[in-house]
Amino acid sequence: MMPHDSSRAPRVAVAGLSARLLAQSAARAGLSVVALDIFGDRDTREHAGLWFDIGKPDGNGLSIDRARLYDALEHAARLPRMLGLIVTSGLEPLANELSRAPGVPRFIGNGAQALAVRDPRRFFALLDDAGIPHPDVRFAPPAAPDGPDGPDGPESWLVKRPDGCGGTHVEWAGDVDRTVPRAYFQRLAQGxxxxxxxxxxxxxxxxxxxxxxxxxxxxxxxxxxxxxxxxxxxxxxxxxxxxxxxxxxxxxxxxxxxxxxxxxxxxxxxxxxxxxxxxxxxxxxxxxxxxxxxxxxxxxxxxxxxxxxxxxxxxxxxxxxxPPPSLFAGQRVVFAPEAFTVSRDFSDACFADPACHDVPLPAARIDAGMPVCTMTFTAPAFAALRDAMEREHARLLQRIDTLSRS
The missing domain is CATH 3.30.470.20 (ATP-grasp fold, B domain)
Incomplete structure (x- = not known):
């Protein structure tokens, strides 16, 4: 936790695996921000007057600790001028519960409404009833009469967990235990x-x-x-x-x-x-x-x-x-090619870089394959945007290589 500011503006609590983007947008709205997430990145803290760590105490994995979350929310609820709580990625499974929980800020968003779209049986039945197209879905493991790569083989199907986010809830059907609770199977589709x-x-x-x-x-x-x-x-x-x-x-x-x-x-x-x-x-x-x-x-x-x-x-x-856009924007998550500990030079260089967001603190340990930061860029056309994306991504990887050990 860090000291909150003395602003007289209305407050809003924003929470998720990463709260930086919501904190930044809320600050633009003139609100005093209380941020709750698992990273505590430098620019999250810059936009928030208060930050709470809601990650697992052992730092194991990208997951939220329930007890820490509720402790932080109860603290936030006691702050003056608190409008309520907005959640983002990572808290979907708790949305309905948080919308009814006593002693926490008023929930601003979808509580019970989210159940209709988070429950795959209800959601895809809703789409069918409305005539809205979707890939084939089933709730039992796919058979493979034509072999693993055939039209009904497991290599043609994905298994999805409805409470996940960011693609971490999606795997090939042939790679997982078929008894995953509440999982559903979706045929791989073109597009x-x-x-x-x-x-x-x-x-x-x-x-x-x-x-x-x-x-x-x-x-x-x-x-x-x-x-x-x-x-x-x-x-x-x-x-x-x-x-x-x-x-x-x-x-x-x-x-x-x-x-x-x-x-x-x-x-x-x-x-x-x-x-x-x-x-x-x-x-x-x-x-x-x-x-x-x-x-x-x-x-x-x-x-x-x-x-x-x-x-x-x-x-x-x-x-x-x-209006029709004269500019296009992109954002690219940069994943660590190998495990490293963030140096002061690396953190400072990223924090000073206007294209770099979700900047890790010095001494943060980032495992291989985990997100390091998010690069943002603009261009007058989509093709130029893709070029900028590749250029900025390569530049950040070079920075990791040259500064992460300094």
Whole structure:
């Protein structure tokens, strides 16, 4: 924990595996921020007046300690001018519980509403009822009459855990114990991984923008989240059909605030993968590209929707104030090529670099394959954005190599 500031602004608590992005957006909204996460990165602490460590005491794995979480939330609830709690990736399984728990800040987002999209049996039945396309789903292990690589073999199927996040909940069906509780099986489908960020209230939704999702393979995990590029410009008809699917889902579930939908785009066709019933990391793309449209950050839009039922103006299913982008933004998670301890020089160099975010503290231990930081970049076109992404990624890996041991 670190001392909180003396600001008289309203407070908001933001919590997740990493709270930096929410803390940054909330600070843009003029709020005093209380951040709860497992990293305590330098720029998280810069945007937050208070930070609480909610990671496992032994530092083992990327997981949240329940007792620490509730202790921190009870402390935050006693602070003056506390508006409430916004959660992001990592706290989805506790959303309904937190929305009803006594002694913690008011929950701002989806509590019970999230159950309809987190439960795969309910969610895919909802999609079928609404005529919304999705890859084949089953709740028993796939058979393999045509061999492991055949159309019904385990190599053609993924197994997903509905309470996971960031791609760490997705594995090849042939690589896991078939008795994984609550897991479901989804057929591998063609298409470019995409997402749409939207804000909802009173069973209506407004699309903020579309983004291309980046993934990497990590050991047994084939699709670990590695960043995003956006806003992606979809054909008008395709964008309208995805927006209509979002509107149908929101009508049936009463989702509120910022949410995102993951889908595959194959030509003009799309198929829905899942809903993230909380603010998504892609919000950073739209705040970067359209700062004048979202001067209070997208956390401001989330608060307006959740607390006041207010949505931004809409035109053709999307936020009306968003002009055609003259700039595109990208973010790329950098994973450690090998284990290292963060040096003071490395941490200082990253903290001084405007392209670098989620900056680790000196002496932090980062295991091989774990996230080091997030690089962000802008360009006037998608092709230039991809080039910048590769260039910035290579530069950060070189920095790790040259400064991590100094």
């Amino acid at each position: 470019r991984p995409m997402s749409a960020l939207f804000v909802a209230a009173h069973r209506e939704a407004v699309v903020i923008g579309f983004a291309e999702q980046l993934t990497v393979a990590a050991g047994r995990l084939p699709f670990v989240h590695a960043g995003s590029l956006g806003p992606a410009l979809l054909p008008a008809d395709t964008a309208a059909r995805v927006s209509a699917a979002i509107e149908a889902i929101v009508w049936k579930t009463d989702l509120t605030g910022l949410n995102s939908i993951d889908f595959l785009l194959d030509g003009d066709d799309f198929s829905v993968l899942e809903i993230n019933a909380r603010p998504s990391s892609t919000m950073a793309l739209y705040e970067t590209v359209w700062p004048d449209v979202w001067p209070r950050g997208l956390v401001g839009a989330h608060l307006d929707a959740c607390l006041h039922g207010a949505l931004p103006p809409v035109a053709h299913g999307c936020a009306a104030a968003t």
